[in-house]
Amino acid sequence: MDFTAPTADQVLAIKVNAGIDELAAHPRFAAASPDMVEAIVEGIGQFAAGEFAPLNRKGDQEGAKLANGTVTLPDGFAEAYRAYVEQGWNAVAGDEAHGGQGLPFTLAANVLENLGAANMAFSLLPMLTVGAIDALAHHGSPQQQALYLPKLVSGEWSGTMNLTEPQAGSDVGALRTTATPRGDGTWSIKGTKIFITWGEHDLAGNIVHLVLARTPGAPAGSRGISLFVVPKYLVKPDGSLGPRNDLRCVSIEHKLGIMASPTCVMSFGDNDDCIGELIGHENEGLKAMFTMMNSARINVGNQGVQIAERALQQARYYARDRVQSARAGGASREPVAIIEHPDVRRMLLRMRALTEGSRALLYYTAGQVDRGALSDVAAQLRADCLVPMLKAWGTDIGCEVASLGVQIHGGMGFVEETGAAQHYRDARIAPIYEGTNGIQAADLVTRKLGYEQGGVLTSLFAEIAADCADAPELAALAGDCEGIVRWMGAEASLDDRLAGSVPFCTMSAVAVAGWQLQRQARALAGEDTPQAKAKTVVARYFAQHIASEARGLKAQATAGADLFYALDAEALAG
Amino acid sequence: MDFTAPTADQVLAIKVNAGIDELAAHPRFAAASPDMVEAIVEGIGQFAAGEFAPLNRKGDQEGAKLANGTVTLPDGFAEAYRAYVEQGWNAVAGDEAHGGQGLPFTLAANVLENLGAANMAFSLLPMLTVGAIDALAHHGSPQQQALYLPKLVSGEWSGTMNLTEPQAGSDVGALRTTATPRGDGTWSIKGTKIFITWGEHDLAGNIVHLVLARTPGAPAGSRGISLFVVPKYLVKPDGSLGPRNDLRCVSIEHKLGIMASPTCVMSFGDNDDCIGELIGHENEGLKAMFTMMNSARINVGNQGVQIAERALQQARYYARDRVQSARAGGASREPVAIIEHPDVRRMLLRMRALTEGSRALLYYTAGQVDRGALSDVAAQLRADCLVPMLKAWGTDIGCEVASLGVQIHGGMGFVEETGAAQHYRDARIAPIYEGTNGIQAADLVTRKLGYEQGGVLTSLFAEIAADCADAPELAALAGDCEGIVRWMGAEASLDDRLAGSVPFCTMSAVAVAGWQLQRQARALAGEDTPQAKAKTVVARYFAQHIASEARGLKAQATAGADLFYALDAEALAG
Known part of the structure; x- marks a missing residue:
């Protein structure tokens, strides 16, 4: 069934929980006027419902496909992504110096909430780009920023994070990918990374891989990790694309859900010619990682809200449409819509309370992050404490609400054709990734x-x-x-x-x-x-x-x- | 990974919770001596691990397939089912008058527990046959019993239950399938049934469909429902097979899990020539349904135990095998098997406690059912109260334990190749079906x-x-x-x-x-x-x-x- 953005509840949460008016009172966020906020929330909601949502089921059924080193998505994904970039949605919270609109993180969270509720797998593409922007914005050189940020902020190029290796999952410090100086200031990257979300695809002009690797003589463990920018196509000093870099997608995973999000095994330097540039200083890769971590974890917690909203919409539609059994103890023996039965009400109210509660927590957290960016130290500390709560509980309730959605559908919930099962499958990744x-x-x-x-x-x-x-x-x-x-x-x-x-x-x-x-x-x-x-x-x-x-x-x-x-x-x- | 039957814990539960020695003291269950109990539990555990378990993943990947009205299963299913029948496992709790061993329901529950833990989708085939046996044993005429029961008890033929129609799910009384007298004592069945588990397949010599339908002039609602036996192949008075009956599998569902269990849409009487026989009296179909319901619901609750056991085995293997991160606060910085980390211990202990707790509840319930069959009224009433608890909570914890199993696997849990995700998908049906x-x-x-x-x-x-x-x-x-x-x-x-x-x-x-x-x-x-x-x-x-x-x-x-x-x-x- 169709997706409708929950605009009114989002605006409420942005006002009450994020306190957007208070944020807009600060010169940095002055653009976040009430009119602008409503225009963004309504606009991205309509865009997500109109462009991303219709591709959700198709993406699940057809999935991302790898052939001859190239990952392709079902018809329609490229057009929808192009429209997303052209309409400027990717740039909402980007720095104005790099073509962004400079709006609060709170509004970027809203963009992602709508995209992900419409199509969780697809929304991972812009979500990963945010991480690359964060890392380059905080730790990149002025040249790197000038070369990469405008196109990442616009969304013309996408970004990835390359941390995980087979022996290094939760323990990033165990990674073995190497970076060796090439003598010209660049580095030769060699190694294999797994679980790289949107690591390869054909929707963006270039893919900017951020890769964690060890330089020669680096200390063991997490203190010896450095961060590199490793583009799919090398970038010339004028910003135009050079030749293909020596990196490739070796395989994509067959997963439980988010089928339209290619999860890639990436191989760097098969021909010893994979060129990367160091971001920041050697052995400070983990610090850069931490920069990205807060927003990445909030964005994953956000996915719990997203899938809960989508599952709730589907279940409440079904509960009003499906007529079955008379009301227990009622005078009439006529069957009623199942929403009239007490336990279905319980499930729907629970789904709704968990969804709206997690949304309130999401925007409260986002508002504290925005205050932290305005040098409010207390708010930043509180945000830091809220992030693990939001990520863990938000994603847990995403699974629970999706499961309740299946239950409300009865036998039809277990049949893939209704779509309820897709939410249940998609939701299950969020408690796992990003920590x-x-x-x-x-x-x-x-x-x-x-x-x-x-x-x-x-x-x-x-x-x-x-x-x-x-x-x-x-x-x-x-x-x-x-x-x-x-x-x-x-x-x-x-x-x-x-x-x-x-x-x-x-x-x-x-x-x-x-x-x-x-x-x-x-x-x-x-x-x-x-x-x-x-x-x-x-x-x-x-x-x-x-x-x-x-x-x-x-x-x-x-x-x-x-x-x-x-x-x-x-x-x-x- | 391989499945090993949890024989010791099953024997404990059968002794302590079902009280098998007390049951064996009664002449009817005298065969359930300690030696016999251990022989059965060990035997079926080895059989399930050796014959059913190796087909679990293959069944998930290839699934049941419908072509030209025939449903086929992956290679190996037919041979495993034949071995199951030949070794007499289907007949454990069947009446001795029909070739069964006359052992307590408790031991039939153990047969199903092992089969289902090994291969949940496959175990639905014998599980559904139990329902047909129950209905015929309690409500069939002596001729019907003589004709059908020996081959159902042995497993040579399989059984199905045909209740659900598109407009009649939880509300059985809303069904519309009709049964019209043919003048020779038989009835002409016409209608469409959905969600018919193992409704069509080629593993058994015949499929004995039990079909709920309305006779002419029957009262509205659930008081106007009658039960019919409608075999795939008509059965001659001497027990040999006659011509194909006018019924067919129209389609099978594309589901979230239990892929090797064909869930069929069945059409009866497309050519107005589907012949059925009334079981018991007209309009008493619901009473016959209730006869089957207790054991069917216990058997579904049992599936929660099964999938929990399977997921637990897989997770504990992974938790001991997977080395990641040093022990927090430990002196050594060497990575350890993840089972050493506190939260992984929490998850494993929780999985184990839920699994063993639900098993204890299962056998306690089964033991009360067996006492009820010995005319212990108090035990029967208690069993009736335990059934909904076991069915609901047992299946809920099946889903929870399977989800914890995915979580212990981390990213590998979301990838289908480990098998953890299959348990998560398979488990989800059990809270839905059988009420x-x-x-x-x-x-x-x-x-x-x-x-x-x-x-x-x-x-x-x-x-x-x-x-x-x-x-x-x-x-x-x-x-x-x-x-x-x-x-x-x-x-x-x-x-x-x-x-x-x-x-x-x-x-x-x-x-x-x-x-x-x-x-x-x-x-x-x-x-x-x-x-x-x-x-x-x-x-x-x-x-x-x-x-x-x-x-x-x-x-x-x-x-x-x-x-x-x-x-x-x-x-x-x-």
């Missing part, structure tokens, strides 16, 4: 928990508890979270913290999302509109049902690690 | 809650609370459940009960499963064996983590329906 959700939770209870000796987290939860007097379940959950932070900071061992990290991360995310939904409901409280009425119900449901459920994770968060190591590996794997 | 999990929960809070005015459920939970002094989380959860039953029986409206049905069903199942795990741990308490040590940890984890988490559902179970109807359908689907 598994376990790694997000570990980041939260180690690095982020250490911020101001736990103070950044405790002040967040204290603020929620104080601001949720009207939602006692949320206040209680926030209190639990604050207590867990204190326990983790004082008594718990590192193992204990890691053992409780995933349940704690979920509890934290639910507390923040529920709080932000309450803020939305309050912002609409004076209005007698369908949106205001629905939001009150959704926020209430979230607090009463979802926050209460999350409190049930407290025992897991605080149980410690002893039981996990009571058996050795052999006995555990019994 | 969606929402329908199971509705059954629990309406029909089953009504047994002895709630007394059957409250006595179950009281027994758990009293027997779990050593696991306070379980005792507390059982206390919550008992309180919810009392609230549902006294104050709650029908809508309130239905609104809380799914969370209550989950809480109930967790309470029973955790209790049965405790009983296993106690049974092994005196032993100094790896199995005893591991079971103590698994049972403890279940109580501490999973039972505590389930208590977080109490607010949902008791919140009532008002909030679900605060918005009308249009506003909710807004």
Whole structure:
């Protein structure tokens, strides 16, 4: 079925949770006027629905195909991508110096939200380009920036991130790809990378690969990694394309979902002639990685919101259309639309609360990132803490909402023709890539928990508890979270913290999302509109049902690690 | 990777939870001696691992294929099925009068558990035959039984259930297929059925379709449904095969999973010459359906256990094999097998506790069914209450464990080549078919809650609370459940009960499963064996983590329906 952008709820979240008006008050974001915001949200929503969404099912069925080293996409992808670039959507948050519109990250998040809800696999192409832009904008030389950024910002060229190798997944420091000086200031790159999203395709004029590699004599582990820009076609000093670089796509993966996103095995330097340029300094590749990581993780958390929205739209359409069984206990024996049955209502309300709650968390996080870019240190620290919550919980609920969508379809949900199953398959990658959700939770209870000796987290939860007097379940959950932070900071061992990290991360995310939904409901409280009425119900449901459920994770968060190591590996794997 | 049957844990569950020795003390089940039980569990485990498991991936990749009205399976399926029949595995629980071994249902459940863990899609073929046997054994005439049962019990012929029509899914009463007297005692069947599992294939000599249809002048709704036996090949009075009946497979579904199980659209009577025989009396088809329902729902709940076991085996192998990252906080910087990391331990322990817990619930339920067959009324009532818990929660945890299995594999989990994704896809059907999990929960809070005015459920939970002094989380959860039953029986409206049905069903199942795990741990308490040590940890984890988490559902179970109807359908689907 068709996709319609959830414009009203997005505008609400951008206003209330990101606080766009406050951002626009700053000269840097002055362009983000209310009119501009609405024009962007409405415009990208219509574009995504009109151009990306109709390709979603076709992309799933036909998929990306590799033949003779070239990856092709189904008919229509090239035209849609061209329209996307020509209409300037890729450039929303790009630096004005490189042809961007200089708008807040919040609005770039909205562009991605709409593209990804319309077509998650396709939206990975612009999403990966963002990472390349971030790395070059922060660490590239002026020449590199001048050569690459304008075309990456416009979207004329696309970008990739080449981290993973077969023996180096979550542990980037284990990578073996090498970079050797060629004597002319450039480097010779040699190695194989796997899981390279949109590593090869024919939609953009050039593909700008960012590649992590080791230089001769580099220290072992993650301190010996450097970052290189390695274009598919070499770029002449005037910006025009030179010959093909010595790199190629060896194969693409046969995956569970996101079929239209080619996941490539890339081989660099088969003929010892793969030319790269160092970005920044040697052995500082990981620092550059961290630059990209926050926005990349937010963008993946965003994918959870996207797939949830798409699955919700499909399920609510089906639930109103499908007539089956009379209402239990009702006077009439006539069958009704299944949306009238209590448990279908439960599923739909849950889907909606998780979707809108994760959206509220997304834009709250994006707004804190934008404040961080305006040198608001407290906001930046808070953003850093929100990122793992959003990435992990956002992608978890993406899977859950897609699964509920399948369930509402009954037997038709298991049949591929309805499309509900595609969302279920597509959603499953997001908890894995860009740092598994376990790694997000570990980041939260180690690095982020250490911020101001736990103070950044405790002040967040204290603020929620104080601001949720009207939602006692949320206040209680926030209190639990604050207590867990204190326990983790004082008594718990590192193992204990890691053992409780995933349940704690979920509890934290639910507390923040529920709080932000309450803020939305309050912002609409004076209005007698369908949106205001629905939001009150959704926020209430979230607090009463979802926050209460999350409190049930407290025992897991605080149980410690002893039981996990009571058996050795052999006995555990019994 | 290979599948190994979890024989030791199955034998434990059959002894402790089903109480097989007590069953064998009854003359009817005297054959179920300890030696026989171990021989069956070991034998079917080896058979399943050796014959069915190697076809699991091939079945997924190649799938069932329809051409010219004939459905074929990949090479090897026919030979494996023939071996299964020849070795007598299909006949374990069949009546001795029809060539069966007359053993308890508990052991038939074990046969299915092993077959399904080895190859879920394939195991649906014998699973559906069980339904046909049940219906004919309880409602068929002596002639019908003599004609069909010996070959169904042996597995030489297979069976199907034909309920669903496009407009009649969960609401069986809405079906339109007709049966018209032919004047010779037989009936002419006409109509289209969908979602017919193994409705057509070439592995068995005949396919015995059980078809629900309406006779002329039948009352509307579910009171006007009759059951017919409609064989693919007509059967002569001497049992030999006659001509092809007028029925055919029109198409097979393209599904998310269980690719080797052909899901057929069946057309009966295209040439007005489809001959069926009435089973039992006119308009009593639904009663016959209910006969099959308990065992069918247990068998689907069993599938949750199966896919969980298979996913667990794959994940624990990978977790020990995959080396990545040093142990956090450890002295060594050398990478370790990922099973050493706390969060991977959490995932594995959770997978194992859910798998073993659902297995304990499965065999506890099966044992109660067997007691019911020995005219133990209290056991039968308890079994009736356990069935929806097992079907719903068992299949939910099948999906969860398969998803955790994907997560443990990281990026490789999303790539089809590892097989982890297949389990994730296969598992997703089980919460849908044989009555969606929402329908199971509705059954629990309406029909089953009504047994002895709630007394059957409250006595179950009281027994758990009293027997779990050593696991306070379980005792507390059982206390919550008992309180919810009392609230549902006294104050709650029908809508309130239905609104809380799914969370209550989950809480109930967790309470029973955790209790049965405790009983296993106690049974092994005196032993100094790896199995005893591991079971103590698994049972403890279940109580501490999973039972505590389930208590977080109490607010949902008791919140009532008002909030679900605060918005009308249009506003909710807004």
